[in-house]
Structure formats: C-alpha cells, structure tokens
Amino acid sequence: MNNWQRKYLIRFITGMAGYSILLPLSLIVADNGRIQQPWLAILIALLPIVPFLNAMTAVVQNVRHQDELHRRIHLEAILVTALLTGAVTFSYGLLEASELVPPLPTVFIAPFMIAVWGIANFIITRRYD
Template sequence: MKNWQRKYLVRFIIGMAGYSILLPISLIVVGGGRVQQPWLAILIALLPIAPFLIAMTATVQNVRHQDEMQHRIHLEAILVTTLLTGAITFSYGLLEALELVPALPTVLIAPFMIVVWGIANRVITRRYD
C-alpha cells in the first residue's frame, strides 16, 4: 500500500468512525427532547457532519492521487450516480406531490448516492479490465 493510500484510509476510517459514534449520540440527545434551545439542538444534530466531511475530503484527495484512467472511471460513476439519483428523486417527488406515495426522508438521499457510486464504480471498472 502506498503512503498516500494509507493516509487516505486512516483519515477515511477516522472520519467514518467519528460519524458512526456521533450520529446515534446526536439522535438520542436531540430526539429525546433533552435540549431546549433550538440553536443548541441544531448544533448537536449537525455534529456528525464534521467527521463525515473529513471522510469525504479524504476520498477526494484519494481520487486526486490516482491516474487518469481512475479519474475517468470516477467521473463516469459520478455522472451515473447524479443522473440516476436525479431521475429517481424527481420521479418520487412527482408521485409524492400527487400524494400517491408517502414522503421520503431526504436523509436517505446521501447514503443512496454513496451506494450507487460504489456500484457504478465497480461496474465501470470491470468494463476497463
């Protein structure tokens, strides 16, 4: 494993571990009604975003160190992810506006995009192997 890959992996794991720890804590504290001040509730609810951003910036730095072929694969995967997410959320939004389906929590969109990006990345990589 190259030095930049090790740095990426360490930062990514630290970010995701922090996110995984802070998310349930913030949900319990804010969701349990233990915080009365709205500004403090917002601050605590958004705490997990800080380590999540650390993991995401590590991912961007990882891609920056990769070669042109990997850049192309990531670009295609991101394009597929963006278009697919747009089509699905727009379609669902139309159905939701017509009250044909229940409301979809927007908190599910980011994990959906990450999963689609991972799958698209794997499929597109296989095409070039």
C-alpha cells in the same frame, strides 16, 4: 500500499467511524427534548457532519492522487450517480406530489448516492479490466 493510500484509508475509516458513533448519539441527545436552546440542539444534530466531511475530503484527495484512468472511472461513476439520483428523486417527487407514495425523508438521499456511486464505480472499473 502507497503512503498516500494508507493516509487515505486511515482518514476515511476514522471519519466514517466518527460519523457512525456520533450519528446515533446526536439523534438520541437532540431528539429527547432535554435541550432547551434551539441553537444547541441544531449544533448537536449536525455534529456527525464534521467527521463525514472529513471522510469525504479524504475521498477527494484520494482521487487527486490517482492516475488519469482512475479519475475517468470516478468521473463516469459520479455522472451515473448524479443522473440516476436525479431521475429517482424526481420520479419519487412526482409520485409524492400525486399522493401515491408517502413522503421520503431527504436523509436517505446521501446514502443512496454513495451506494450508487460504489456500484457504478465497480461496474465501470470492470469494463476497463
């Protein structure tokens, strides 16, 4: 494992661990109604975004250190992710507008995109092996 890969893994894992810890805590604290100042409730609710952005920045830096083939794989995976997410959310939005399905909270879109990116990355990588 290269030095930059080790740094990436440490930064990514700590970012996602921080996010995983802060998310339920911020939801519990911000949702119980004890915080009277709206700005403070907003700040606490958005607190998990800080380690999440740290982890996502680590992903970008990891891709920057990769060779052209791996960059191409990531580009294709991101393209598939964007197109599939757009198609799924647009389709669901049409169904939602027709009142055929219940409203979907937007908080589910990012995890969906990350899952699709991981699956697409795996499939596209296998194509080049």
